[in-house]
Amino acid sequence: MPAELFGLRGYELGAVLVTLLALPKADDETKRELKRSLCRVALETHLGPGTLEYEQEVPMRPCYAFRDMKLVERDLRKIKRQLRDRMEAAHIAMAFLKQAQGYPVELPEGVPHLSLNKLSEFMLSRRPNGTEKGDGGNFENRVWRESLPVIHFAVAVAALADGVEREGGRINLGHLLTDRAVVEAVIELSNFFAVQIEQGALPGKIPKLSKLALG
Numbered sequence: 001m002p003a004e005l006f007g008l009r010g011y012e013l014g015a016v017l018v019t020l021l022a023l024p025k026a027d028d029e030t031k032r033e034l035k036r037s038l039c040r041v042a043l044e045t046h047l048g049p050g051t052l053e054y055e056q057e058v059p060m061r062p063c064y065a066f067r068d069m070k071l072v073e074r075d076l077r078k079i080k081r082q083l084r085d086r087m088e089a090a091h092i093a094m095a096f097l098k099q100a101q102g103y104p105v106e107l108p109e110g111v112p113h114l115s116l117n118k119l120s121e122f123m124l125s126r127r128p129n130g131t132e133k134g135d136g137g138n139f140e141n142r143v144w145r146e147s148l149p150v151i152h153f154a155v156a157v158a159a160l161a162d163g164v165e166r167e168g169g170r171i172n173l174g175h176l177l178t179d180r181a182v183v184e185a186v187i188e189l190s191n192f193f194a195v196q197i198e199q200g201a202l203p204g205k206i207p208k209l210s211k212l213a214l215g
Contacts, residue, residue: 011042014177017153017186020210022082024149037075040067042177079173088123088139089147090154093202095119097155097193100201116140131155149210152197156189187212 015038021029026034043064095114098105109116110125120139146153160182161171175182194209 011039011178014042014179014183015039016215017183017212018079018083018173018176021086021150021153021157021210022079024210025146033071034075034079036063036067037072038079038177039064040069040072041076041173041182057087083173085143086150086154087158089144089151091159092116092123092144093120093151093155093197094158096202100196100199102209116144120144148202151202151206152190152194152209153186153212156186159189159193160185 012035015035019035023031031213040060042092045175079191095105095107099114107114108119108122111122117140120143123143124139131141157171164171171182176186190212194211197209
């Protein structure tokens with residue numbers, strides 16, 4: 001059953017989404033701590049028109065207000081690393097989803113055919129300092145498989161970001177935390193991609209996908 005988000009304050013909803021993306025397999029306490037850091041970040045951000053809390057009072061729970069900024073900064077570093085992994089996995093998944101939908105798949109230079117291992121090697125090669133070929137299996141274990149429970153959310157974020165970039169814009173962590181349109185679009189798109197994934201669009205065995213519902 002989907003996890004119901006009814007009753008959460010807007011910035012908390014965004015924090016739940018980002019926490020799930022960053023640490024899909026973490027225990028509840030670890031996720032709770034990460035969520036607190038993200039809520040502190042969101043509440044430090046100017047919440048203007050179009051955001052989750054616009055024209056509302058933005059109450060700050062004590063667990064957010066007194067969150068040690070050293071912990072917040074540590075958690076943000078972790079989040080950025082993990083979100084990079086999710087986006088890399090998402091771009092691989094998008095190739096297989098396009099194939100499943102019957103669309104032509106444009107493979108990057110040096111990738112001869114649609115292959116999880118070859119695409120994994122390519123993603124590694126794009127990282128700073130690069131990575132030698134043959135490490136695709138390591139990527140599959142560390143990044144791809146870790147991402148699978150939330151791969152539909154990751155693909156939703158990547159697809160939305162691609163569309164916004166084509167219009168000359170950009171989506172960043174702040175939007176995922178505070179922008180109502182972005183958060184709702186990600187959840188809606190994730191449901192669309194989840195159906196295709198559960199029907200076998202991605203290679204290999206796929207674990208049960210995490211669910212979120214707006215209530």
